[in-house]
Amino acid sequence: MLCKLALGNVRRAGRDYLVYLLTLTLAVTVFYAFNTISIQVDLVDIANDGLATSLGGIISGLTVFLALVMGFLMVYANNFIMKRRKKEFGLYQVLGMSRGQVARVMALETFIVSAAALVLGIVLGLALSWLMTFFTASLFKTQIADFHFFFSISALFITVVCLLAIFAVTLVFNLRVVARARVIDLMSAGRQNEAIRTRNPWVAAAVFLVGLAAIVVAYVRLLNDGLPYDGSPEGMQKFLITTVTVVIGTILFFFGLSGFLLKALQAARGLYWRGLNMVTMRQLAAKVNTVSFSMAIIAMLLFLAITSVTAGMSLADVMNTSVERGTPVDYTTVVVYYSGSTVDELNADPTVTGGEGGVVFAEAEEPVDVMEMSRRQTVNAGTDDAQPFDLASIAGGAIQVDLYESTPRGADMPVVNLLDLCEEVDEELPQGIDETGVSGLGLTVMRESNYNEYLRFRGMDPIVLGEDGYTILSDMGESVNRIYDKVLGEGVELTIGGRVLYPVQDRVNEDASTFVNAMFGMNSGTIVLPDSLVDQLDLPPYQSYLMLNYADGVNPDDADAYIGEYREYGDITDTAGNLVGAWGVEATRTSTYESVDSMNGLISYLAIYIGFVLVVACAAILTIQQLSGVSDASKNYRILAELGTSDREISHSVLVQQTIFFVFPVVVGVAHSIVALSIIIDLVEVFGGLTIGGTVGFTTLIFLIAYGGYFCVTYLMSKGIVRDAIRTRHAQ
Structure with a gap:
């Protein structure tokens, strides 16, 4: 009975579960695909025997960490579902179901959606892992001698374990909500909107300008001081101040953004009074309490994602280019000669020389025969x-x-x-x-x-x-x-x-x-x-x-x-038997290429893996925020419809709001990344020319697939929520 009810609920509330299902499916897809790295490396026949093991181990460990992140993200996503269905769960209890039975229904629903995500994710993960094999071959500059379709039991095991962990975390939080909530609170959930306090637009505009000024100051400091390459206390202190300044500036920027836009639009009276612009801007301003901090965090996470993918892939390209010129022979070794100051220090240390009658260090008069x-x-x-x-x-x-x-x-x-x-x-x-x-x-x-x-x-x-x-x-x-x-x-x-x-x-x-x-x-x-x-x-x-x-x-x-x-x-030693130098690093052409392969694989896959998951996390958070906001404002949209506002104008208002919420964190994140990458490029150019042109397209593709996809899903689901609210008016 409970299973049938849970299955029916999932079918009926499929639209509410879409964000949860989409995010979980993407997580399973990347978890499975990236944990098949060891098989991909074997397929492309890379000479470095230990590369598959080392890459697989690092990716597996990172997967566990990202699974924890995704677990809490799923809790956040599930809060939207719970908020939409609290009244339904309260009704179950009014009709005689115990809290335990309601909890089991919730557990079954979560399990059904998780199982569906697992199946879809594994299917997509299989296809992605096969495609990634060709990317792996391109990355390591080799060819696939014997490509065949494969299925990894170990990758499936890791993915299932991570999915179970996410399921457990989500279930615990859901049961906690049901256990603590009273029936009257559940039944009245649809009438309990978030307390909104609209701030003075002039104050908000001033806060925005202060935040923008702080960001500019942080940019100037970073461009002038650079990164603390030497790890000196002074350099680290300057870098810490710069980091704190840009974080605070980003928070203030978003805290006052809506107020600034409101004042700017009010100044353009013809634009302000056109259509639903006034309603749109005031709704943006009213949400500043809840979204300013999260938008700032999202902007910083997007900055990390953009920078890690772009810099990581570009650095790998630099190593690929440099190694061609950097391996002129089959084998090299080096002798490093002691300087005068080093000789004095060594001879003064009896633990090194062995005391009187021991070894003697000296400056070399001429190079030795290596x-x-x-x-x-x-x-x-x-x-x-x-x-x-x-x-x-x-x-x-x-x-x-x-x-x-x-x-x-x-x-x-x-x-x-x-x-x-x-x-x-x-x-x-x-x-x-x-x-x-x-x-x-x-x-x-x-x-x-x-x-x-x-x-x-x-x-x-x-x-x-x-x-x-x-x-x-x-x-x-x-x-x-x-x-x-x-x-x-x-x-x-x-x-x-x-x-x-x-x-x-x-x-x-x-x-x-x-x-x-x-x-x-x-x-x-x-x-x-x-x-x-x-x-x-x-x-x-x-x-x-x-x-x-x-x-x-x-x-x-x-x-x-x-x-x-x-x-x-x-x-x-020299001709007198004095120690004049020490052996330095030796390297074969093969070992150098293997080192580059290892570094390329590690940097590229970690950059893509972390970057993609961060983008998905940011997009999912924004999606849930916007869907929750549209759900709260559904009654307002119903009133607008009753006053004669067309569905097209309401949809346009929703689209403008969601575009601002999705685009502005990206704009700020891209701006942060441009400044940071300019410093990173200067540093890497010391060792080899770093160009980001080749990776900008790849980074953009990730955003179009993940971030843009979530934006489309958000808008389509929001239109559905608004349409349901307007239909309720017509039904009445």
């Missing part, structure tokens, strides 16, 4: 299979690149640094460069002869500096290379070691500036000088890179496996 030093490493140390690490056995061609510090021994200042070059060409330091220390350390120095060896190794033409030439190398992004290009292009003269030098190139050759395998540019600035000048300056070694290609006939997988075996790293 290939020779690598033979001091031991593969499978401490086992019966221990043997020296023999890079020569897999090497086809190799080159050692030696870079020197730009501060001569005994001097305090570098011979050239980025700050000086910026002043020469009247450019500002890029965002984040000060915090990296690049501007103060100076450009590293490279010998002309060594650079020409490198160029020949790369199959490029050598350069000729003569006695008074120089050029600059960098594989960083546009923000840094723009300065170097301007220095070279304008023929800036540099005086180094008493010589006046002139550039021999008009722009940076980025392809001939990479010395180490990496997903981002690592050469922030190197100046190539004549050998005689480097000898004259007496510069200490800074880093030595070994770049190596595998020999013909050597299987790259076998060579990568050999390099990846456990090793014990030997000491790097």
Whole structure:
């Protein structure tokens, strides 16, 4: 009996349950589809064996968190249904049903809708997961060798568990409403509207202007101060003040928005008195009590969604572009030499040196032979299979690149640094460069002869500096290379070691500036000088890179496996036996691409996943607010109809109100995102050119599908509520 009643109620109140069903279906769809990531990665045959597991684990954990968010969103959505049906539930009790029976009916209704959402969501999730397989292949730049339709039991299990959690949370809150509500309150629910207090329009307009001013101040502060890249207390404090300012400003902006619009429209009397504009604006102003704070929060959430999707996808694109240039050889390793200050600190620490008669640290007089030093490493140390690490056995061609510090021994200042070059060409330091220390350390120095060896190794033409030439190398992004290009292009003269030098190139050759395998540019600035000048300056070694290609006939997988075996790293010493450096990061071309694949997959999927769920959450909240508001105002619309107002004018009034409530949070969120992205773009451009054009279309598509879809559903359901109210008038 109760099951039949619950099923009939769902069919009859299907329109009321539409928002709940739509939101829950979308949640199930994305939960299932994104939890099939591990299967998608396997289908596209990505070489990184651990990628599927790591991505699947992260997505699963994030799904649980998003399920909790969606659970409370469903409670919010269900409040609309409860508000519409309180009188019905009260009538059940008047007719003799106990509260327990009413609670069971509610539980059955919630279960039926949840089950329908599960079925629809899994069907849509299956289709989405199959489509996402092609997106995954495109993301990882591979092809699908053997595509086949698949169904994931583990993804279904996670989805069902999350749906049960959402169902349980919703049911608990529903039962709580029934348990606490008295019959008289339920029966009179339709006559109990929210207490509305209309604020003075002048006060509201003033609040709006204060909020707008606070937002502008926050924008200016962010553009001037940037992000706290270095994590310093001063930077974090400024950023916190800016964040608080924009949040408060956003709240005040929406708190006074309706009053401001009311005053602005009243000033245009011809527009104010046209049609139902007066009614529309006063209804907007009357709702300021309940929606100002939530609209501000929605605007901030949309800002996070837009920024995360746009920046995340763009950053992934940067890594895809940079890795092509950033992996010039099969294998690279680096030796980092100790500076004078580091040597003094290490020698003064007996726990490091071992006390009297222990090891001695020293500055390197000349670069060491990295290939020779690598033979001091031991593969499978401490086992019966221990043997020296023999890079020569897999090497086809190799080159050692030696870079020197730009501060001569005994001097305090570098011979050239980025700050000086910026002043020469009247450019500002890029965002984040000060915090990296690049501007103060100076450009590293490279010998002309060594650079020409490198160029020949790369199959490029050598350069000729003569006695008074120089050029600059960098594989960083546009923000840094723009300065170097301007220095070279304008023929800036540099005086180094008493010589006046002139550039021999008009722009940076980025392809001939990479010395180490990496997903981002690592050469922030190197100046190539004549050998005689480097000898004259007496510069200490800074880093030595070994770049190596595998020999013909050597299987790259076998060579990568050999390099990846456990090793014990030997000491790097000079001819006197003093420790002069340490091993830095080594990377194969394969490992670099795998790292990029992992980062791309993680960033892209998390950005899309989080962004989509946030957009759905915001749209659902706005939908419920608007439907609740239309339901409360249904009697007013009935009165307007009785006074002769046409259905078209009433529908237009509803449309205008809902457009303002949906559009303004997006406008504010987009404005916040534009300012934030401008700072993020400046930062990422240090490592590689970041363009958001390619992702704007994708972000817009998400909004059209999710946000725009909810707007259409809201308007259509609102028209239905208004139409029912007007029909009630005709029936009477």
